[in-house]
Amino acid sequence: MRPPNTPPARAAATATADDTEFRTLLDRLSDKATEDYYNPFTTFDWPATIPTDELWMSPELLSFHGTELMDELSPARLQALSRWESVNFYSLNVHGIRELLIEVTRRVHTPGFELPSEFFHHFIGEENDHMWFFATFCLKYAGKIYPDKSVKLPGAPRDPDIENFLVFARILIFEQVVDHYNVRMAADRRLHPTVRHLNHLHHQDESRHIAFGCRLVHLLWNRLLERDPDDVALRELRDYLGRYLTTSIESFYNPAVYRDAGLPDGFALRRRLLTHPARQAAHAKVLHKTTGFLNRIGVFDARH
Template structure:
């Protein structure tokens, strides 16, 4: 095996464009956080009753939308499914944000605690703690049980939190944030959806925009400066993470909760052209960015395709 040589950073910078100053980016994000931070406990009306006939998630984003099974369901059953899928997604969000918090702590552990880059990471950790509590309170208010991710993926995340490289951590961050963000941007202005759910998604979208900016800037930097093995490992790891995330997006138990046959429902979701388009549309901004910075290459790209998130 030939000895490892550092990449030609000048060529990589030319390919990816100029890197922004890390401290300047963090300083702007800290200022935005000061101006646009929300306390869900006081911003949202948690005591208001749910409105009859309103959805808990836009119907077009419900997993079974447009399938033969969907057409056989009553309107009441469809709305009930949206209720359970909203809880399932909130449960996934809590799991993911707890993982993200630990990845961010690892990222800043050896860095200067007085830098703006670290101060913003700590600000984001505080945001994610509030978001997790907000999602948990929404689940309790809706009144359905939380839907944990499969035990295998839950335990694999323990490994990820311990061995993830810095670029891998930020790639996973974007994967977990950007698809849900796309869906939530469609949810919070939708007057067919319950006001509480709209309020939760609005807060999350506003604050997550800063998190996405932070992760994109750092991942772009890492794809220039990280050792080659880390970049290759990140390409593979992000592809596998995309496959896991796609599998976990909706817990199959939601179908049983509304009286549907689980196997039939899962099969119809997998065969649904509409659902495939929804997931790819949600991932498109992310996959375009990953393509631009050289993430979607080799075996990693094949894993992304197998996830259904990349055409």
């Protein structure tokens, strides 16, 4: 029961502040962030160039992987595709981080987010560092950052509790998708040491952000359910998240990448690849942790 004369937002904040498990997690993650702190401006020893006759992304992560089109690529074309798909990947990180920084900064030290605000400061600082080193890689070795071509999804609910939940659900989806790539590239000895180092550092920080995000999204979901939202609102929320999952995956299929790699008719290639059974299976693998988590806490059910 809410204390007398306590506004709803403050009541939610009080309930969150009493969550001992969340507080313990935040303290542990903050301590780990302090322990793992590095200065990105001195950590990287940027080489003058990264050879273009080497892989810049693991072949198993390329948008062609598993298709007959992959088998048709010459070694030089495969290297070019890996180079430009890596630049697209880091460009997506730059744009995605910019968006999440805006959303998290809007909520730091605001009603309902008193408890996580201390960790938000670690989060904001680390994500700013990530955006810098991803942008530096793109500009230094490719001379450009691919522009943000993401589609702004219509129909996002404006209810504050639903909006808060969707913001952090989107951030978690983004981070888990990116981390799938980071983990594999950090461990791939076929890649240049700078590429591996970049992905390793990002995974190191993102592992904390994902642990935080899973707990916060679960708490926000439970807070939302306490209001007993109607079926229409929940259906709209699920439809919105489903569309976000789809557009997140589709952003890895960039016609400009195919053009830069010397492949003709990039839009037709994109359409063909997106519907290829092997790529559909790859998408499910990339999203496995995210969809499993959302199913587990009840946002989706087994049919999603």
